[in-house]
Each structure stands twice: as C-alpha cells, then as structure tokens.
Amino acid sequence: MEKLSYQEVWNLDKIFSGGSKSSQLLEHIEHLEALIHDLEGVINSFTDHKTTNKLVELVGKMGNTRLNHTQANSYITCLLAQNPKDHDAASLRAKIGQIEARFEKVLSKVKKILSNIDEERWREMLDTKELEGYKFILDEWRENADSHLSEDEASLISDLMVDGYHAWGDFYKGLISNIIVKIRIDGIVENLSVGQAINLRSHHCEEVRKEAHYALESIWKEKEELFAKVLNHITGFRIQVHKKRETKNALESPLKKNRIKEETLNTMWSVINTYKQSFSKYLDRKAEMMGDSSMKSYNFWAPVTNVKQEVHFGEAVTFITDHFSQFGSELGNFVKEAFNQGWIEAEDRPNKAPIPFCASFPATGESRIFMTYSGSFMDMLTLGHEIGHGFHNYAMKSVDGLNKSYPMSIAESASTFCEMIILDASMRKANNKEEKIAILDEKLKRSIMNFMNIHSRFLFEQRFYKERKAGMISPKRLNQLMEESITEAYGGSLDQPSIYSWVWTPHYYITQSAFYNFPYTFGYLFALGFYAKAREKGLEFEEDYLNLLRDSGHMSMEDLVMKHLGEDITSKEFWEKGMELCVKDVEEFLDLTSN
The missing domain is CATH 1.20.140.70 (Oligopeptidase f, N-terminal domain)
Structure with a gap:
C-alpha cells in the first residue's frame, strides 16, 4: 500500500x-x-x-x-x-x-x-x-x-x-493517564504512557511484550490499594442507589439501558459456553506455534507469522477509504470527510489518555475519534472500529431529538461491522498461506475477546457486586475474583493472566453504567449477522443498514432485530449462526497451521 x-x-x-x-x-x-x-x-x-x-x-x-x-x-x-x-x-x-x-x-x-x-x-x-x-x-x-x-x-x-x-x-x-511506564526497547529505556505500553502487547519481540506486561503488573501492584478504593466506592455508591430504588439486582439497570431482556442475555452466554472448546483449541495451537505448552497472556496479541504487520497511518487511511466505499457511497463519503476534515487524533505520543473512543457532536453533525496509532494491523482495526461508531452518529443526523440516543449494545454492532470489512478485505488480498494465517489470527483474537475476555469481566462484576454488599473488598480478594473469573471464562486455556485486569480495564470505572461488558459481545455477534447480509446484497444493503441504525434509538433490541433481520434473539438459533461463523475461522486456522 x-x-x-x-x-x-x-x-x-x-x-x-x-x-x-x-x-x-x-x-x-x-x-x-x-x-x-x-x-x-x-x-x-x-x-x-x-x-x-x-x-x-x-x-x-x-x-x-x-x-x-x-x-x-x-x-x-x-x-x-x-x-x-x-x-x-x-x-x-x-x-x-x-x-x-x-x-x-x-x-x-x-x-x-x-x-x-x-x-x-x-x-x-x-x-x-x-x-x-x-x-x-x-x-x-x-x-x-x-x-x-x-x-x-x-x-x-x-x-x-x-x-x-x-x-x-x-x-x-486522571490517575491512570498520568502513570509513566519505563520499558527497555532495543536497549533504550523509554518513558511511555499506559496506552503506549499496552500497545506493546503486539510487538514482534517476545522480550518486549513480556517486559511491558510485567512492568504494568508491577505498577498495578504498587498502586492496588488506591485503585481498590476507587472501585469499591464507585460500586458501593451504586449498591446504595439500588437499595433506595428497590432494584432487584445490579443487572436490572444495565439491561434496561441496553434495551435487552435478561432471557436474551442468558441465551447468548449459554450458546457461547457451548462453543468455547473450539476457541480453546485455537489458543492451544497458537501457543504451540510459539514454542509454549500453553498460551501466555503476554503472547496473546503477538503475531504468529513473520508476515510484516506494520501498517503506516497513511496506508491504513487508504485501505479503509477504499474498502469502506465498496459497501456504500454514504459510508465511503463519511470516511473521506472524517480523514480530510481532521476528525481523528491518532498521533503516537506520550501523555495521552490510553483508551480509544469516538465522541459525538450532534449539534454540528460531526464526530471525533481518539486513539494512539503505533503502526500495527491491530491499530488499523481499532481505527476502523471507532470510525464505525462515527458512522452510527452520522446515521442519526436525520433522527429527531431524544430518539438520537441509542444503547451501547447496538453501538458496538456498527463498530464491529467496520472491523469485519477490514478483516474480510485483508483476507481477500492475502497473497499466501502465511498472510491468511496472520489475518485469521486477528479475527480470532476478536472472538476470544468477546467470548472469553468479556465473559470474564461479566463474571468478575457479578461476583464483585455480590461480595461488595457485605463491605469493602481488599485488593487481594479482587485479584482472587479476577483470577477465578478468567479461569472459568477461558476454560483454563490462558496462562499467567493479568490478575490486575480489574485495575487497567476502564469499563469497571465508567459511571454511566455498570456491566459495561456484555453489550460488546452482543454487538459483535449481532454485527456478524447483518454483515453476512451486507455481503449477499452488496451496495443495496446500505439503505437497509442506515434504517437499522436510525431505528436503534427508539426500539428494544428484540424488536429491532425482528424488524430488520427477521430473527428472534431470545432463541439459541440466532446466536448459533454467528458462533458457527467464528468456529469456521478456528477450523480454517487449525487447518492452515496443521504443519
């Protein structure tokens, strides 16, 4: 490129x-x-x-x-x-x-x-x-x-x-944004932000990945008492409000905010648990390819081939612009406007916040996208993900007043849809087996994040809320809860996980809503469904897609999916369709790496 x-x-x-x-x-x-x-x-x-x-x-x-x-x-x-x-x-x-x-x-x-x-x-x-x-x-x-x-x-x-x-x-x-992480790269000690240090998880050198992992773990251990107080107070406040409002459990409010029935959520997790063994096979195979008997957490994001996975920011812009345009003129024009009008903050520099996001400016009909772009294929996916959020904001421009506000569950569908465009296009452009393996690896990382990592966050939050009702939870106990949740969610297939995930996962500290996790998995599987329809219909799909997004502010998720996809999301069949697509990715990965 x-x-x-x-x-x-x-x-x-x-x-x-x-x-x-x-x-x-x-x-x-x-x-x-x-x-x-x-x-x-x-x-x-x-x-x-x-x-x-x-x-x-x-x-x-x-x-x-x-x-x-x-x-x-x-x-x-x-x-x-x-x-x-x-x-x-x-x-x-x-x-x-x-x-x-x-x-x-x-x-x-x-x-x-x-x-x-x-x-x-x-x-x-x-x-x-x-x-x-x-x-x-x-x-x-x-x-x-x-x-x-x-x-x-x-x-x-x-x-x-x-x-x-x-x-x-x-x-x-403010606390996490001001942390400086000292990491030796190519013999030079560099002072990095948390965001920059986290980006090193996909570095080509295992020693750098490992050093970044343990440098961060050391910082979290040093500051665990402070972070534990913050998390305890946020959760304690919510619990007191729930008591006053006579809410039956901590999930009731997040489910309402996301306009999802508890029956739908339980069905989704049930189907994911049924299919998890396939993804454990992927993790085991990747570990084997890296010379390990089990998947080390600091190697999860590592490249599995020698294929050059560096993507210059300009290359990413060109790739995204070209392939998003093939799905419709409005998406294509939106992307061009975002890049040409300076809507994106991507510079790789210290002293920035670590978490990517897309901010909506409804009064002027614009968005702004924030990330730290360090030049990896994963960064291009993140950029595409946030552009997807921006396109959802664009779709809502014609919607009146209060109906512009849509739940997080459907917001993550639009962003995942754009990730799928990048991954699919990259797979089609792959010149050899090694390139296909590298791209499949990126796809499967996203499946693991949604089916295992997000599930571990969900399990941790459930258990933490239950115990927090009895009083403050110590950092030691938070680590135990985190480790237990990761072990269950990954089926024991992740070695040396970060027991301090409760510290550096910002979603636990977002005060707009508790359980800022399951909507990601919902959105991921939902996006697979309408992405498949988009591939079938081609350019004709864009108007259907825009109508779906515009309806997202004034319908329940069950009604939205029934109206636009004709599917019942309280049934296992709906979720199995998306899971089967992801399992096919595992099978192809295992087949290509069988030697």
Missing part, C-alpha cells in the same frame, strides 16, 4: 476555538444553563397542566437540552483525552457535570409524573401525531420511574453523583 501523508492530530477548533479557554465554549455552557433553567420552568408548568401540548413542548426542550449538553461534554472529553493534565478542562468537566445532574433531576421528575398519569389518558396522549414518534422512549420513561423515591431523595442522589460517584470515575481517568 502506498504511504500517503494524512493529518494525525485532530481539529477541535471547528467545534469550539480556543481549547479549554474557549470563549465560545463558555458561551455555549451559559446557553446550556439557560436551557436547563427554562426546562425546569416547563416541568413545573407541566406538573399542574398535564396536557398533550405541554408534553410535546417538554419533549422538544429536553431533546434540545440533551443535544447541547452532549456537544459540550464531548468537547471537554476530547480536551482531557489529548491532555489529561488540562486543569481548565477538568474544571469545565465539573461544571458540565453539575448541569447534567440538573438535567437528571428534571428527567427523574418527568418519569415520576408520567408514571402517575391514568393509563387511558396516557394512551390518548401518545396516540397524537405530535407524540407518535416518541412512544417508545416515553413509555420507557414511564416504566422506569423512580416510584420508590420521593422527589427530595431523587434530587439528593443526583447531587451526590457529581462530587461523589462521577468524581471517582474522573479521578480514575
């Missing part, structure tokens, strides 16, 4: 010029505060006059407020990712958090009011033309009202979240 030069540092000034000292941003935040104040007035009026017109006005203002909040919050998130030591941005984060708390108070109040409206009257209101498009989300609000909490209690919880609950999450981000 030709090495073309592309900008690797994003342009945030198009959103708000001036960074954390932006006068435009401050004006936007002032406008947002005015919107919240206006919204609070409308809700008070609606309390006294529960008319359809008042509800229409309320829904419109809530949608507009949330859109403007997302615009500011995403910008501040980007500032802190590119420079975790930006104290002005941290102050702005606190301010935007207070505004979010006020919005959540309004939302809590609205839910409670809606839950008290007579059923017959409620149906009359929803059957009007003005509210027809909001039936799903309004019914969802009504159903999820905090009926067990008084207005004062709900308000107090929102207030405590800002400087308590969410503050712990922000503290974790």
Whole structure:
C-alpha cells in the first residue's frame, strides 16, 4: 500500500476555538444553563397542566437540552483525552457535570409524573401525531420511574453523583493517564504512557511484550490499594442507589439501558459456553506455534507469522477509504470527510489518555475519534472500529431529538461491522498461506475477546457486586475474583493472566453504567449477522443498514432485530449462526497451521 501523508492530530477548533479557554465554549455552557433553567420552568408548568401540548413542548426542550449538553461534554472529553493534565478542562468537566445532574433531576421528575398519569389518558396522549414518534422512549420513561423515591431523595442522589460517584470515575481517568511506564526497547529505556505500553502487547519481540506486561503488573501492584478504593466506592455508591430504588439486582439497570431482556442475555452466554472448546483449541495451537505448552497472556496479541504487520497511518487511511466505499457511497463519503476534515487524533505520543473512543457532536453533525496509532494491523482495526461508531452518529443526523440516543449494545454492532470489512478485505488480498494465517489470527483474537475476555469481566462484576454488599473488598480478594473469573471464562486455556485486569480495564470505572461488558459481545455477534447480509446484497444493503441504525434509538433490541433481520434473539438459533461463523475461522486456522 502506498504511504500517503494524512493529518494525525485532530481539529477541535471547528467545534469550539480556543481549547479549554474557549470563549465560545463558555458561551455555549451559559446557553446550556439557560436551557436547563427554562426546562425546569416547563416541568413545573407541566406538573399542574398535564396536557398533550405541554408534553410535546417538554419533549422538544429536553431533546434540545440533551443535544447541547452532549456537544459540550464531548468537547471537554476530547480536551482531557489529548491532555489529561488540562486543569481548565477538568474544571469545565465539573461544571458540565453539575448541569447534567440538573438535567437528571428534571428527567427523574418527568418519569415520576408520567408514571402517575391514568393509563387511558396516557394512551390518548401518545396516540397524537405530535407524540407518535416518541412512544417508545416515553413509555420507557414511564416504566422506569423512580416510584420508590420521593422527589427530595431523587434530587439528593443526583447531587451526590457529581462530587461523589462521577468524581471517582474522573479521578480514575486522571490517575491512570498520568502513570509513566519505563520499558527497555532495543536497549533504550523509554518513558511511555499506559496506552503506549499496552500497545506493546503486539510487538514482534517476545522480550518486549513480556517486559511491558510485567512492568504494568508491577505498577498495578504498587498502586492496588488506591485503585481498590476507587472501585469499591464507585460500586458501593451504586449498591446504595439500588437499595433506595428497590432494584432487584445490579443487572436490572444495565439491561434496561441496553434495551435487552435478561432471557436474551442468558441465551447468548449459554450458546457461547457451548462453543468455547473450539476457541480453546485455537489458543492451544497458537501457543504451540510459539514454542509454549500453553498460551501466555503476554503472547496473546503477538503475531504468529513473520508476515510484516506494520501498517503506516497513511496506508491504513487508504485501505479503509477504499474498502469502506465498496459497501456504500454514504459510508465511503463519511470516511473521506472524517480523514480530510481532521476528525481523528491518532498521533503516537506520550501523555495521552490510553483508551480509544469516538465522541459525538450532534449539534454540528460531526464526530471525533481518539486513539494512539503505533503502526500495527491491530491499530488499523481499532481505527476502523471507532470510525464505525462515527458512522452510527452520522446515521442519526436525520433522527429527531431524544430518539438520537441509542444503547451501547447496538453501538458496538456498527463498530464491529467496520472491523469485519477490514478483516474480510485483508483476507481477500492475502497473497499466501502465511498472510491468511496472520489475518485469521486477528479475527480470532476478536472472538476470544468477546467470548472469553468479556465473559470474564461479566463474571468478575457479578461476583464483585455480590461480595461488595457485605463491605469493602481488599485488593487481594479482587485479584482472587479476577483470577477465578478468567479461569472459568477461558476454560483454563490462558496462562499467567493479568490478575490486575480489574485495575487497567476502564469499563469497571465508567459511571454511566455498570456491566459495561456484555453489550460488546452482543454487538459483535449481532454485527456478524447483518454483515453476512451486507455481503449477499452488496451496495443495496446500505439503505437497509442506515434504517437499522436510525431505528436503534427508539426500539428494544428484540424488536429491532425482528424488524430488520427477521430473527428472534431470545432463541439459541440466532446466536448459533454467528458462533458457527467464528468456529469456521478456528477450523480454517487449525487447518492452515496443521504443519
């Protein structure tokens, strides 16, 4: 592939010029505060006059407020990712958090009011033309009202979240972003960020991979008490809120947020457990190829062949642009705009946050993608993954107000879909057996991550919540829970796993939702289903795909899949179709490496 030069540092000034000292941003935040104040007035009026017109006005203002909040919050998130030591941005984060708390108070109040409206009257209101498009989300609000909490209690919880609950999450981000990891590479000791050190897991030299692994483990051990306090306090706060809200278990709220039935989740894990033995065979074979009797965790991401897996950023841009365009003109044009307009921050430099993400800017119809691109094939996959999130945001541009917000479960489907395009195209372009083995290895790593690694996170969180109810959990016990969960999820096929996964896995510290894990596996298997349909239909599929994404903000996952794929996701048959595709990858890998 030709090495073309592309900008690797994003342009945030198009959103708000001036960074954390932006006068435009401050004006936007002032406008947002005015919107919240206006919204609070409308809700008070609606309390006294529960008319359809008042509800229409309320829904419109809530949608507009949330859109403007997302615009500011995403910008501040980007500032802190590119420079975790930006104290002005941290102050702005606190301010935007207070505004979010006020919005959540309004939302809590609205839910409670809606839950008290007579059923017959409620149906009359929803059957009007003005509210027809909001039936799903309004019914969802009504159903999820905090009926067990008084207005004062709900308000107090929102207030405590800002400087308590969410503050712990922000503290974790700052803590891990400021860690320096010293690693010797080619005889030179380098000071790396956590993100850069983690990227070394795919380094061609085993000694470098091993040194990076144990250097990180040493840091986590040194700081385990501090990280354990953060995790205990985040989880402890959630448990207290669950008690107040009389939630039956820790999974209830995440399932509702992801619009998935517990029956669906249990069926998915059941099918995955049935097929796990195949993936253990892959791990055993890969270990054998590397001269080991078992798969060492620090070798999991290692290349299995001598095929050059370096991909220059310019090569990745060209490859992604060419192959995404083959799936539809809108996806192709979106990718070109993202690269040409400076939407992507990919520069490999220290002092950046370690975790890739895609931030949505709905007010201007843009996205921003953040990662550290170090030049590997895996980095190209990560870049494609985050572009998939951006395309989902693009698809929602034509969707009204509150229906723009979609659950994480379907968000991970769009990103996985784009990963599949890259992997499939790479497999078709492979010139020999060695190249095919290398690409299959990358595909299977993703299956392992979703079927085994994500399952270990799910098991750990279940067990941690259960024990945390009785009091604070020590780092030693957290390590034991992590090790037990990894052993069960991997079927004992991973050697020397990181027992400190509970420290460096950021999803445990995300305060927006607990169990920030199972939606990845859901999205992965779901994406396999509609990717197969895309290959069958070719360019004709893009409109169907866009319609599916646009519906993702106002349907349950069960209804969404039934409408667009005609499948019942509470049945084993649906999940088995995706699993069988992944098992075929294992069989092909085993066949190609049989010598």
